[in-house]
Amino acid sequence: MTRLFNDPAAFADEALEGFAAAHRDRVRPVTGGVVRAGATPAGQVAVVIGGGSGHYPAFSGLVGRGLAHGAAVGNVFASPSAGRISSVARSAHGGAGVLLMYGNYAGDVLHFGQAAERLTADGIEALTFAVTDDISSAAPEESAKRRGIAGDLPVFKAAAAAAEQGLTLDEVLAVAERANARTRSFGIAFSGCTLPGADHPLFTVPEARMAVGLGIHGEPGIGEDALPTADEAARLLVTSLLGELPEGVERPDGQRVAVILNGLGSVKYEELFVVYRKVAELLGEAGVDIVEPEVGELVTSFDMAGVSLTLTWLDDDLERLWRAPADAPAYRKGSLDAPEAPRVGNAPAAEDTDDTVVPEASDDSRGAAATVLAVLNTVADTIDTHAEELGRIDAVAGDGDHGIGMQRGSTAARQAAAGAHAQGAGAGTVLARAADAWADEAGGTSGALWGTILRALGTALGDQDAPTATRVADGVAQASAGVRRLGGAEVGDKTMVDVLVPFADTLTAATATGTPLTEAWDRAATAAETAAAATADLLPRKGRARPHAEKSLGTPDAGAHSLALIARAVHGVLLDHH
Amino acid sequence: MTRLFNDPAAFADEALEGFAAAHRDRVRPVTGGVVRAGATPAGQVAVVIGGGSGHYPAFSGLVGRGLAHGAAVGNVFASPSAGRISSVARSAHGGAGVLLMYGNYAGDVLHFGQAAERLTADGIEALTFAVTDDISSAAPEESAKRRGIAGDLPVFKAAAAAAEQGLTLDEVLAVAERANARTRSFGIAFSGCTLPGADHPLFTVPEARMAVGLGIHGEPGIGEDALPTADEAARLLVTSLLGELPEGVERPDGQRVAVILNGLGSVKYEELFVVYRKVAELLGEAGVDIVEPEVGELVTSFDMAGVSLTLTWLDDDLERLWRAPADAPAYRKGSLDAPEAPRVGNAPAAEDTDDTVVPEASDDSRGAAATVLAVLNTVADTIDTHAEELGRIDAVAGDGDHGIGMQRGSTAARQAAAGAHAQGAGAGTVLARAADAWADEAGGTSGALWGTILRALGTALGDQDAPTATRVADGVAQASAGVRRLGGAEVGDKTMVDVLVPFADTLTAATATGTPLTEAWDRAATAAETAAAATADLLPRKGRARPHAEKSLGTPDAGAHSLALIARAVHGVLLDHH
Structure with a gap:
């Protein structure tokens, strides 16, 4: 709906005034509309277009060299009067006659026709032309009754460019007719x-x-x-x-x-x-x-x-x-001046690294890669299930795209991992490919951070050794450190760091005492859930991405919440695969 | 809401593809975004901008001479990944380094920062700059935390124009800093x-x-x-x-x-x-x-x-x-080539005819002018009361502006008539001024037709003779003929002609037999009401203004209806003044 106006009755005039003020170097306001700031060259046919307001850039925005010499502008959705049209035409006239052009609506036909009569009576040669491009408004055999819509532009432009080239009024009209017949x-x-000012749509x-x-x-x-x-x-x-x-x-x-x-x-x-x-x-x-x-x-x-x-x-x-x-x-x-040098001898766009070859991997690591793939599938499923919830939480103080970003990232990661796994990649390479895909496809903050997490895990697991609980815990600890460094956040800032740190610490502590991975992960996931819920009580650090962060008090952080959800879901996979 | 898409996940890529296709003469698609179609001149710093999709013309629409050398584009509202940014930067690089520019959002800061590191590692000098123009997003003392919004444009442009002028990377960065500090x-x-693809707004x-x-x-x-x-x-x-x-x-x-x-x-x-x-x-x-x-x-x-x-x-x-x-x-x-001749010696805009002097009028006609003014006041009041109803009726098959157009016209007519009356004008001049004002202000079909009606009445009454019932009936008959000629409609076409013709005929017939004006007008108004109601049963002539006219079956014509309302209201004035 239209919201910004003063007195609705003054809307069209005020808009024209503001338009002329914004483009005072190019157009000059006259009674009834605008003309080019520069004079119509003597002997050049003037093309004067027009119609109701509400269609910008039609009609005033189309006044300038190579296009119209002037535009007569009416009230909202109403033809300008013959008086307004005549006034604009007199100002635009360069001594060689005026072609009045408009879309084919009854009001415009009347007023532009009357204006042409008045101009002719005053000794200014004037013809009219109505554009009829809208095929939905009448059958082909009644094409003269059709409305003018966006076809206004090419027909106006053809006539105006012809005028600019010095054609006579009759010749310019013939160009308009040919352009219209082919539009x-x-x-x-x-x-x-x-x-x-209206209270319901048309x-x-x-x-x-x-x-x-x-x-x-x-x-x-x-x-x-x-x-x-x-x-x-x-x-x-x-x-x-x-x-x-x-x-x-x-x-x-x-x-x-x-x-x-x-x-x-x-x-x-x-x-x-x-x-x-x-x-x-x-x-x-x-x-x-x-x-x-x-x-x-x-x-x-x-x-x-x-x-x-x-x-x-x-x-x-x-x-x-x-x-x-x-x-x-x-x-x-049209070009500003000389064209730019064509692009020759310049480096072509860098292509992505060749992904078709995967590094050698041990049987152990290839076996672990199957588990990694199952984990990534579960991650993607979990995010799919919770995407809308995550978006809603994120919208409280952020831009609400956490759910959709995580979905894009985890889906891309799952696909890349499947591709690498099918080629016999080890766990490290599968995770590395998944990391790049997640970061590339998700974008956003969460994309960068999850890319970092998966890359850290991949580096810790590698393609040779069987993944042990300690290796996994080391990878998670590296991920935690990497996320803190990259994101610049610390515990208490109401970010995923609030969850990642206790998760990593719990996992490291448990595996260090020999607790099996599934059980250690269970404890860490519980710590993650507790920490995620606790972010609801935090006031986030005032920072770049969250200028209205205080509004999120009472709502957990979306990134923290999604991490806890993933931690819990992955535990299920570990139970299945252990 | 966003309605036109295929797979929402593919939206950003498909939009970029369509953009590049539409502007293939100016930009070249590369992995991650677009670069200028022409090569970055050797030795020129490349300005690479970027951010999420959904902000067009930011960012891809701002690639071109005098502006960015390339744009890295992410998914909807998500930063492009470091990989995509690096790819675009490599393609845009002209050997003199790259300035990566973006609005200050956490995701963009991360990804553009990573990209700069990667480029530097590859031997391409790269610096980053985040725009922070939005004063509502952080207090002045924390201005570095502010978001980048529309201030992106002047800051990008300043840096890009500086690069174009051959400044070094450090100098271009300094320009960006100064522009940003002043934006x-x-x-x-x-x-x-x-x-x-979302089902509710952000x-x-x-x-x-x-x-x-x-x-x-x-x-x-x-x-x-x-x-x-x-x-x-x-x-x-x-x-x-x-x-x-x-x-x-x-x-x-x-x-x-x-x-x-x-x-x-x-x-x-x-x-x-x-x-x-x-x-x-x-x-x-x-x-x-x-x-x-x-x-x-x-x-x-x-x-x-x-x-x-x-x-x-x-x-x-x-x-x-x-x-x-x-x-x-x-x-x-910037100008295309030589500037147009300044507007000197050209005819200034035609000013409206001098309205300050009214022709001489007889006392009789000046007396009648008071009645005319009362009639026009009543017309305007009647239209005000029914404006919304008229708009609603008109919206069935037309553009719904009949009420608002009639309001503008009748209000302008009332004012012009009052002005002329205050200057001692006769009935004819008061009506002529009202006619011009109505046509000029209302625009649209109804504006032209009502201008014709009032002008015909003014001509019939003149400024000298006392208006008789016959003169009034003659004026209405002239108005009826003028409207038919100008509008090209006949009885049965579902327009105001359906009402005007029986109204004029009834008035002429009654006054010809000596019936006093008030009574003759009453009969004519009744005929008008009947005829207006009957337009609901008509299927209008398929024509320019009403391609979907068949939808109006069951609804009276708005112009016919308003004319009948006016005829009835004017009868009240005649009773008061007779």
Whole structure:
């Protein structure tokens, strides 16, 4: 929902004011909108775009060299009036006429049409052009009735670049027509936006469903379906657009196409990239050659959750216009000056160490490796079972990712260990491989620390000797020291160190007196559980990762808790294997 | 929430893959992240940034000339491992050492520190630097413990621009230290994000409240307060940052400052601009000179609703580095080539027609103008009362803005009419001014049509003659014809035409037989009410604005309904004034 506003009635004007203030080097506010800070060169056709507010960067963010000469901006989701449009057009006019461009909505058609009449009456040659790219808004045979959505951008850009190249008004209009005729969009949505000051969204989509064929003002979709995976969404978008090729394009194979994957507001960049990955793959399979794709937020609808795909089927002229440089507040293209040296003779990316060969190992150690693998499987299972609980505990004062991080790490460790074991590795190598995999995949603090723990254990066990209770205890003691050194924490700081130290100490003390490993581990696990529970009473050291640590009083530390859970679970494996 | 993903565990990798595909002309994927497509020039220090995924454009979007040489990217909200960081650093290394830069989080500190050790062991000179800009995460005397949030950008950029200028590794580090020491951020949040595959958000903020002092991973804030207006939010952010000036800055007055207003994900651009408007004003009042501000999404947290303000207090060196050109996928700065001609000798923005002088009017017409003003006041009151209902009806098949548009238009018309009336205008001029104001302020289809209606009435009444029942009926008939012509709709298309035509016809017929205006109007209003209700049974013409019109079966048309409401309300005024 839209939360930050003053008087909702003043929202659009205040947003325009703030936009102009932030980009005062590039745009100049005029009555009704903005024009470029620099003058339209004499004799150049001026392209004036526009529409309602709420779609940024459409429309004001698209004013600049290589793009629009001016933008007329209306109230939230409402066309600017003919008066506002005429005012912007007069300011942008360079003496060679004005092309007024907008998405095809009834209000815009009316107001831009009236503005063109007024301008013409005043002696300024003016034509209008409405973009009609949204294939879900009318059937192919009624394509002139279609709405304009993210296809606004390539059509505006083609016309503006043509104007920049000195074409006449009629020629610029012809370019707009050709670009529009070759541009198609299709979108899906998961939730609507709430306008400033409104108390409910323009539309809603049931949980775990999607609306197919969205409008950028919350116009309902043409259908509804289950929430897709990213790949399914990509397939729906691509298939829909490949199903309606523009006139003159017989088959996608061998065509050059400008591609825009547009986020409507709260489908965010990483999600868009995940979808784009599949879009590019599917278009590639269809033989399409993608030209300078755009993935981002280009025509939005406040924080509406939706995504649309736009394809512009290029010919040579349209490709040149699509590639032409542009420099608007929200859309830039073209090199700054000389291109960078191509990457030749530079070191290629370092490849990971060759993992295929494992060091020689004794039969004893290979036998122990089976136990190690069982331990790591149990660790991963234990974490899977408790992942949500760990995340919840971690969220009290941290970022709540402890569960998911431990899950990624322990799963990767289990896989790496299985691979090494299958190749006949000893216990030391199995643990070392597991350590690297855990650290690499889990990331985060816990990833580094668990990598250290497994590596210390691997070093202590090695690939030759049979693992004794003392060796295991030594490994745990090394792990404890390594974690303290690396993490910089001590007992009492409310971290996993609070558990690891008594666990290691108990294990060392018990094995030193000859207690069998299973029993020694049992005692150590009990000490770990007690220590983990006790972290609930601690106030953690105020530090980098936990600025709001005091909130965690009464909750155990997530890292301490997970360590105790693992210690206990591993005891079960030792009983089975002993 | 995050909706588009495949296997949540593969999310970060797939996003990186899609990012690299979309920007293959600018970046090259390597193990662990991306590097610039072009080689790091020999002898140039490489700046390698990084952190968890989920913060785009941090970190991969900030790789490019004038910015980072490479970015190491971890899993969602998790530091990249030392192995991934080392891999990226090796690929980016240009022979002059590497500065590893990241926000100050425990996991990043560990992994980047380990990576620096590994690189050094391999003969690549490597230093680390953690950004600590978030003033809410630790007290000033513990500023080294603070988190890095949107201040990452100016600190990364300063170091990278310094590297580009040929400084040594130690010198680049010193620049990073100075930029960081002079950079402060403060943020607020309204809702947390939900990670891919998770079933609840990382944190929640109660409805209509805000968390003060957000973290970019959903770390809880340091306090909570009522949801602010945009201006209050701006004041909180500015006041917090002006309350802690960096060492060496005695007072804000006369300082040059880089300003970043950063959206965390679903606080959108227009909202940011509304907030920025006040931020710029408040900083201006404090005597601060704003240098090249940035307003947008630069360090995000999926679709978290939050906003942060960052100030970098510039000295001459830092200002040069901040202004230096940059060309990364998500951050570009600097001119394309020659600057555009400054705007001199160009026509200034057309000013609105001088509204201060009203044409001469007869006493009769001035008397009638008082009635017109009363009518317009009643129209505005009626719309205010029904605005929400009208929006709800319109949302069924349209964009739900009919109520708000009518409100804006009728309010503006009321004000313009009052102004003209106070200047002694006749009925015709009062209606003409009201018509222009309605069309200008309301925008949208209804704005254009109501402007036409009032203008037709104004023309029929004029400023000289006393308004007779026939003149009023003639004006309404003209309005009906104008609306049909302009809107291109006919009776039966489920628009306001369905009501306007029988209303006008009834009024004309009644007045033609000498029926007094109040009674004729009463009959016409009844016809209007009947016709409006009947639109519920109509299937609208499939057209531009209403692709999903069939959904409206059973609901009256909003424009038809509001016209009938107005017709009835105006009858009350005529009774009072007759």
